[in-house]
Amino acid sequence: MLHIQQRSLAMFDRCLYFNTNVFSRKIEKVWIDAYSELGLAPAHAYLLRLVLDKPGLVQRDIVTELSLDKSTITRFVDKMVIEGYLYRAASPNGNLKEHCIFPTEKALALKEPLNRIGADLYQKMQALFSVEELKSTVDWIRKASNKL
């Protein structure tokens, strides 16, 4: 009994970092698979969803909303501009340093499938975990992020 107990407890089973890392990589694959239908990586899909939801965001706000580095956002936006999903427009307040990021018609056409895939993924998660534990865990993870 004790022997079996020890055998099942792997070295890093108690480690928040390790297990988060493993989980993150696994869930990433699920998301990659889902958004591959649109030829988009999850990160890009989320950027598009954000900009579709709030057209005209400046990059520094996207940085904040997506909790990514500004260099990363520059590259994501660049790529979405090249692929025709986003465009940069001069700031309406005349500030030359910032641009507002808008979705193109091509991106607008993606709004429904993006939302559908998002909903499907949510459903998929609900098939694995209860609504209550999903909510409480996500809440915990979000609060934990804010503490780091």
Added chain:
Amino acid sequence: MLHIQQRSLAMFDRCLYFNTNVFSRKIEKVWIDAYSELGLAPAHAYLLRLVLDKPGLVQRDIVTELSLDKSTITRFVDKMVIEGYLYRAASPNGNLKEHCIFPTEKALALKEPLNRIGADLYQKMQALFSVEELKSTVDWIRKASNKL
């Protein structure tokens, strides 16, 4: 009241993937900082800890223990061999396809600081979260990983 409630609920606050991803990136930085003292990335540090704990593991078992791709493990082991922390030895059962991975003296000298840093990180997490919520959350994350 309702207005304030809406304002504080960002677009992806309910999303398990998004929040896990953000959290994972943030905690990764904490771990990077901690192990930088030894000039090691977290992933490499974990590999060393594993091999120090179980000398002679074959790569396919490391793949399983660390939940990483075999190509990633090949590269990690290569790098640790180059840096003098690990060495590959012929399998004792004569199998020519597999090698056993052992720690060098240089790695053995790291055992104590690796464990100390690991313990410090655990302490740091305990300063932020209660023992009980740490345990239950890590358990949940681990189980969730197994479902994906």
Added chain:
DNA sequence: CCCAAATAGTTGCACATACAACAATTAGCT
């Protein structure tokens, strides 16, 4: 008004990680 500090975004570089293809060896089946 002027200047230094701060800011918005860009670019170079590095790293971890995975997929796909592959080579060499082993395992399993007839």
Added chain:
DNA sequence: AGCTAATTGTTGTATGTGCAACTATTTGGG
């Protein structure tokens, strides 16, 4: 024993991501 399938590990390639350094513009203070 022989042959095919499976396995172990390697290599090429691609991607997302961040840090550091930088440029150009804005902001704030004297």
